[in-house]
Amino acid sequence: MRICVPFRYIVIGNEVIPGDLAQYVLPAMQNVQTALDSAGVQVNVSTSVALSVLGSSYPPSAGAFTPEAQTYMEPIIQFLATGGSPLLVNVYPYFAYRDNPAQIALSYALFTSEGVVVTDGAYGYKNLFDAMLDATHAAMEKVGGADVAVVVTESGWPSDGGFAANISNAQTYNQNLINHVGEGTPRRPAPIEAYIFAMFNENQKEAGTERNFGLFYPDEQPVYPISFV
Template structure:
């Protein structure tokens, strides 16, 4: 989460774009985001060892940090690497800049680093940078093709909930007018290239801001009853409703074959309403158990999901943002959790 997350409510008119994919057997359904906005974090080599010790098979990083990429050599950890938002304009306007980026940050580390996706920008649609996302994706795709890697590494972008203008009930999910200009051709690009859309999904914020309408059990995967009935589909948890609203939006613009990767999801352990160690543990453990089942709209198709985040990061703001970590900077767990 490189910028503040957009609040999503199943009852509001804003939701997050995303699409589902069945996860190949060789790829773990659960990864963890490795944010580095802290001045007390372990060295990258120690971090990679911590991933391996906890059997975390996938990692998301937000920029192509050379020290991190070096540490990943030979680890077999599947990697999502981000093109930082500040690089979008240059990569969109200059194919040679995109080629140089791919050569320096991908080709130079292949095949000892297992690149899975390149996330071209994070949470910039809609907004001033949105116009650069698709051209940058296209140029990165061409660079990968020139290197013969177009079938091994997929190009996408990571979006937040503001891309939808209608989100409730999930079957009514549709892009907002502000996002549609950018999202429709991006969906078509993803469909042509067999790539997923990356989506940041945070039931916590929806619950926090709509606590009189949304129950804790619905947000934490602990409800045993259907809470939202939407035609033939029944929803016991907010995560599924959010993801399925995105499916519906994708289907409306010809993206029914585009997959979702949930590129961030998590729950804070301190810093605001309902941000407790117990709730964070409950949410993240239940998320790990749940994603292999799919959603009501895509039952049985595992959702590749990345928990945010590996560490509590002391240089983030506001206070709440410092407390999404599974681990403290001393590599001790904030709470016990199993990735099995």
């Protein structure tokens, strides 16, 4: 029996910009795209970045790439714009909250704020996820990427192993993320393509939160109930 598996994206490098390998990302993307075109295969080619590529993110409209990241991101954004591919971004409000709990309310990170927390011109932000994503949009717009879509390739909250990492917060964040992505962000009010990290806890990672982002334990039992309906 022949089984066809569709591929949505080919990712060249995961969170390697900025860094020693950043200079190779765009040439590799171009080479892969050329090979796909030659073979008549239509698959989006992109790269996945962490929000460490941003040097400014508050308020979201001030979003801008760091000078080091912009060296690589600007031509990559132009490549994506030409080919109609999205930029893939890993968005983790957990780490922003963990690193700055004095300035960021837990409710803002968990999608549970009842009102607007951050006002940015015409836009009002009730959750940190939207603010982080729109800061990315703003940075992209500044280098000619206003028409480039963003796909959230990773987002999640750990259920153990560190500050504010518990089952209640993880369940709240992930369930609210699922419920929210259909609304889009204040800057781009269209459904967001997003993926939860991760399916399983990973016991071979470094001890701490990195082991505990899974929806399931290795024995396939759920860490907590979650609904995708």
